Amino acid sequence: MSQQRRLTGPKKYLAVLLAVVFILLIWQAAAWSLPSFLMPGIPTVLERLFASIQQPEFREGLAGSMSRLGAGYGFALLFGIGFGLVGGILFFFRETLRAAIVILQSIPSIAWVPLFLIVMGFGNLPMIVVVALAAFFPMALSVMNATESVQPVHVAAARVMGASRWQLIKRVYLPAVMPELITGAQLAFGNAWRALISAEMLIGFGQGLGRSLAYSGEIADMVGVMTNILVIAILATLIDQVVLEKFKQRMLRYQYV
Amino acid sequence: MHLSFEQVDKRFGKLEVIKGFSGEMASGELVALVGPSGCGKSTLLHLAAGLEKPTAGKVTADGNAITQPGPKRTLVFQEHALYPWLTLVDNVAMALEMQGIGKSSAREQAKTWLGRVNLAGFEQYYPHQVSGGMRQRTALARAFIASPEVLLLDEPFGALDALTRMALQDVLRELIEEHKPTVLLVTHDVDEALYLADRILVFSNRPARVLKEFNFTHCEKSHDLSEFASERKEILALLGIKTEVEHS
Numbered sequence: 275m276s277q278q279r280r281l282t283g284p285k286k287y288l289a290v291l292l293a294v295v296f297i298l299l300i301w302q303a304a305a306w307s308l309p310s311f312l313m314p315g316i317p318t319v320l321e322r323l324f325a326s327i328q329q330p331e332f333r334e335g336l337a338g339s340m341s342r343l344g345a346g347y348g349f350a351l352l353f354g355i356g357f358g359l360v361g362g363i364l365f366f367f368r369e370t371l372r373a374a375i376v377i378l379q380s381i382p383s384i385a386w387v388p389l390f391l392i393v394m395g396f397g398n399l400p401m402i403v404v405v406a407l408a409a410f411f412p413m414a415l416s417v418m419n420a421t422e423s424v425q426p427v428h429v430a431a432a433r434v435m436g437a438s439r440w441q442l443i444k445r446v447y448l449p450a451v452m453p454e455l456i457t458g459a460q461l462a463f464g465n466a467w468r469a470l471i472s473a474e475m476l477i478g479f480g481q482g483l484g485r486s487l488a489y490s491g492e493i494a495d496m497v498g499v500m501t502n503i504l505v506i507a508i509l510a511t512l513i514d515q516v517v518l519e520k521f522k523q524r525m526l527r528y529q530y531v
Numbered sequence: 532m533h534l535s536f537e538q539v540d541k542r543f544g545k546l547e548v549i550k551g552f553s554g555e556m557a558s559g560e561l562v563a564l565v566g567p568s569g570c571g572k573s574t575l576l577h578l579a580a581g582l583e584k585p586t587a588g589k590v591t592a593d594g595n596a597i598t599q600p601g602p603k604r605t606l607v608f609q610e611h612a613l614y615p616w617l618t619l620v621d622n623v624a625m626a627l628e629m630q631g632i633g634k635s636s637a638r639e640q641a642k643t644w645l646g647r648v649n650l651a652g653f654e655q656y657y658p659h660q661v662s663g664g665m666r667q668r669t670a671l672a673r674a675f676i677a678s679p680e681v682l683l684l685d686e687p688f689g690a691l692d693a694l695t696r697m698a699l700q701d702v703l704r705e706l707i708e709e710h711k712p713t714v715l716l717v718t719h720d721v722d723e724a725l726y727l728a729d730r731i732l733v734f735s736n737r738p739a740r741v742l743k744e745f746n747f748t749h750c751e752k753s754h755d756l757s758e759f760a761s762e763r764k765e766i767l768a769l770l771g772i773k774t775e776v777e778h779s
Contacts, residue, residue: 435629436602449616
């Protein structure tokens with residue numbers, strides 16, 4: 275392509291670096307202007323972070339959060355992609371599902387917690403379901419909307435080749451919606467992550483980032499609060515910008531050549 | 532494969548696209564369908580491909596009713612019908628993979644076919660990296676690799692410049708002479724129809740009806756179509772194009 279439409283290489287990293295510096299600067303400015311028991315500065319928090327990483331408790335909490343995320347987000351991806359694709363070829367099902375999603379999506383997933391707690395009991399399950407619910411809607415919607423814009427000529431060409439329904443889905447619909455699918459997966463991840471932290475803060479079962487954050491707040495340990503927030507931000511950025519971005523470049527290789 | 536249309540009607544809702552069309556295409560014959568845009572020529576191709584069903588009447592191939600698409604009857608589209616996420620070789624190979632042929636064997640054959648349409652060395656390119664002419668060469672390879680008995684061409688070179696188009700017409704003619712499928716060619720280009728076709732059917736506005744048929748069986752043709760000047764003039768006149776200088 276002759277025209278460059280996106281930043282690449284060092285320039286892109288520079289832009290990201292600038293954003294990080296900007297955020298840290300605001301934080302540090304706040305720390306300088308407020309008393310340290312209210313707003314700890316970056317060095318104090320980093321020190322606590324490194325100390326925490328040494329503790330097995332902290333690492334177990336992290337593992338707990340990540341496994342809840344993995345289970346909930348994984349379910350949402352699987353079902354979101356599945357329902358979205360089926361909606362792509364069954365028009366009546368699509369409209370029904372879309373209407374249902376529009377209604378259900380308006381309810382913050384965290385609002386289901388009281389119900390889930392009573393129905394499913396106090397444990398991991400309600401948190402996983404909340405995460406799955408939060409991620410499912412954007413995932414299914416983006417895949418479903420993308421199937422509508424699959425080019426008829428691409429479908430016709432495969433049908434002429436003798437493609438079965440399953441081959442049509444696997445070889446035409448799925449790759450055709452891949453760009454929107456990945457955008458949907460990134461959107462869904464954002465939702466899943468927010469739902470996870472809120473659910474952990476609210477339910478407070480077992481160990482996890484949200485629980486640890488809420489506990490630090492309860493005992494007015496601001497260094498702990500900021501440490502947890504920092505970990506939440508770093509992890510989410512890593513997953514979104516490194517893992518999902520890499521996956522995107524791999525799946526959409528043809529767009530980058 | 533012998534194609535036959537018997538009193539075919541096709542309506543999309545209230546829109547009457549084809550009315551009472553009958554026609555026979557003998558095995559190995561190349562019939563060009565020429566007519567104003569939107570007159571229903573492409574719909575005839577879709578009926579022959581099995582992508583659409585006639586509202587009334589019958590479409591048959593060797594006497595069997597066409598009810599669904601199948602690899603024996605293949606369709607080449609105007610443009611953008613290659614999959615942008617597949618390399619050229621994978622685009623061509625997909626036609627074989629859909630018939631249950633293994634990936635590596637399909638790839639091997641696809642490679643040979645790309646060579647056949649002068650695209651050796653471009654196997655690993657994606658469609659957006661090559662020219663429109665190269666994309667249509669790939670589309671031809673993808674169509675011929677499945678050894679179709681009926682080839683349906685829907686303005687296959689409509690988006691190409693005149694010189695590329697003529698080069699592609701020669702590629703197509705060679706492939707057709709080698710493999711002898713029955714060909715239905717929809718085109719807006721009267722010269723293309725004259726150059727390639729054994730027979731030309733000129734269509735009216737919608738609902739499509741044949742205004743006149745021209746027969747060129749056993750004519751030796753080159754891109755110099757001057758000996759067909761009178762037929763050319765007549766076809767253009769039927770399509771409502773002026774061919775005389777007006778004196779006032």
